[in-house]
Amino acid sequence: MTDPSTPRPGQADPGVLAEGVSAVLRHLVLLLRRTTAGQPVTTQQYAVLGSLEQGPRRMTELAEEHAVQLPTMTVQINRLEDAGLVARGADPADARVRTVELTGEGRDRLLAVRRARIARLGQDLAALTEKERATLAAALPVLAKLGRT
């Protein structure tokens, strides 16, 4: 695999760039795994809690947003419910749908974990130069656009 720290000329070509992005993605995934091991909620649980921050959601919505099948989300929510972090509710207009919302404890946990993650990431970012941070900031919208076909 290509060393992600040694960019080569001609990277604006999609094919060549893809190799670099692929290598960097691998690096980032390994990094993420290292930094999120042993936290009070798993990455998945944290992500689901994040989806509930703005208010109750339906199971199907959550499954779609997390690119997961419904049964998978059912199990996730079961675990979060057992942990007291979310509560299931009902939709008065349609008895088939189950809603899910954060409990007070769930919201506290979400915010605490987010603070910890951002602080950790902030340390890494603080080690960069101002120029490097600007370069990174410029690339964020591009990365966010990837896969939004």
Added chain:
Amino acid sequence: MTDPSTPRPGQADPGVLAEGVSAVLRHLVLLLRRTTAGQPVTTQQYAVLGSLEQGPRRMTELAEEHAVQLPTMTVQINRLEDAGLVARGADPADARVRTVELTGEGRDRLLAVRRARIARLGQDLAALTEKERATLAAALPVLAKLGRT
């Protein structure tokens, strides 16, 4: 969670930038998951095969590189060995260590999967503008530097 597609001013500040990076990482992880589902090797297996491309490695090396405990790597290698993609060997200098290397089939599989992945990523990248690709290319070395504390 912050919408990764709406960057705000002041992102060169490590704290603010961290939020954006965090959101984008979430997006990329979801994207990766979607694009790698149902391939002939799992993401983990692919990553391990990639580590073997340059030649035989020891179990401990592999475990460290993938930020995983030894027993986890043992099981991974067992599966890859059962699939005929890698072979275990011995270190003549130290009878405790087991080496692992690609089989011919393993190398073929690695290259095929890599081609498929890079092609897929290349499609996404081709949808960007030339300028966006340049922005992304410039950020790759910075991303590669993250976490290399």
Added chain:
DNA sequence: CAGCTAAGTTAGTTGGGCTAAGTATGACCG
């Protein structure tokens, strides 16, 4: 050579994903 350390493996648990199949409710149509 006794005892400690290092390298791997085995066993058992948990989390997270999948498909297939079941239940209950809503919607539609003759």
Added chain:
DNA sequence: CGGTCATACTTAGCCCAACTAACTTAGCTG
């Protein structure tokens, strides 16, 4: 108005991937 189809979930059963604890085997050292 009742039968049939579709929708929203849940349950059950499977695999992969991570962990810790405990075991085996081999090297190292006093």
